[in-house]
Amino acid sequence: MFHRPFFASLIALGLASCSGDLSALDPAGPYAGAIANLWWIMLAGAGAILTLVLVLFGLVLFRPGFGRSLSVKGWMIAGGLFLPVPVLMALMTYGMAQGEYLIGAWQNEPVMARVEARGAMWRWDFRYPDVGSDVATVETLHIPAGGVVEVRVTSADVVHSFWIPRLAGKIDAVPGHTTVLRIKADVPGRYAGICAEYCGTGHAGMRFTVEAHTPETYRQKLTALTAEGPAP
Template identity: 80%
Template structure:
């Protein structure tokens, strides 16, 4: 039990910062940006509710007798429903709209590349079906910059979780089931990815790298991989 707790603590330490390779608040694409915006808006909503509560507390404290005209039941209704419900409803509507965006329900942008991602204790393997069955990479996912990439995620053994914090939200990798995730990088570079679901003693080392290439370099890189995979 102590070992599991320590592993979970270590694996989440890099996420505490607002910037960095594994920060969800430092987005490098529209999908991660939608999640970051949702986080900031939810923080603002929580701050608004807290501010209203503090204002009421200050009025009661500095103006004795304030609110005596309202019964206890009235205060419960006002404080428990009238005060937070409008803010919570607004947050819920915005969150649902962002969720629809993340799953591609109302997107018309075409998918320019497809990748199969398979997790296994404790590594990630990637295949590129558009270029043939032999084009594959391990621990490094290659994607083109500036376009939507569809990633089909599954697992070979236990439940893992596929997460690239700066490019998209996380999805579970379930044995015998394919979960589709869309990612997009607007800037070329390297991005960190992790398994975000505890999957055994090697969980903390189950990381991978995403290399986002300009389109021409992406094709060249995968052509090299294709030639190497076809070699005897």
């Protein structure tokens, strides 16, 4: 028989899984926030449909004869259309609205900085063309906080996937092609990034760190990197 400590531990484990460096449910910017909100709304919608199904199931079990007033065809129409369709329509409308928000934000917000990210088995290299062609870092991406950063992503070998869960969605890094992702960190801090596409035996270790600085500190950091010389 289950006891209260078991349920308390279960709830604590569930809440802990919603935070952390690689949790998309612990957003640190508006783009990741829109994705997290969509996830929660989708979960609520799925919960609503599940609740309706369980209520009907319970009525059939504990109230004999409950469903006899409807024919089999009637149950198919009522249970397959009238119950889930309004919830699914609401979820689709909200999802499209969030998509329009992201597209609009990308088109209307000015870009504060541009960086280039290149995936290679099994690391990430970053360059900063706004500052100079000789400014580069390995496995650490520097960005200014509070502004939009445009990341141009490519790959040196196989398909990788560039993902900073707390700042934005993910995008594929394709050999010979450049894909564009925009990220934004609300406040300075350190954020974790990973390759989200299986790319070989070293995939699990293909991680990187994002350091978000104030705009003034960001420029100073890049100037210091320039003085140190290009990364290998």
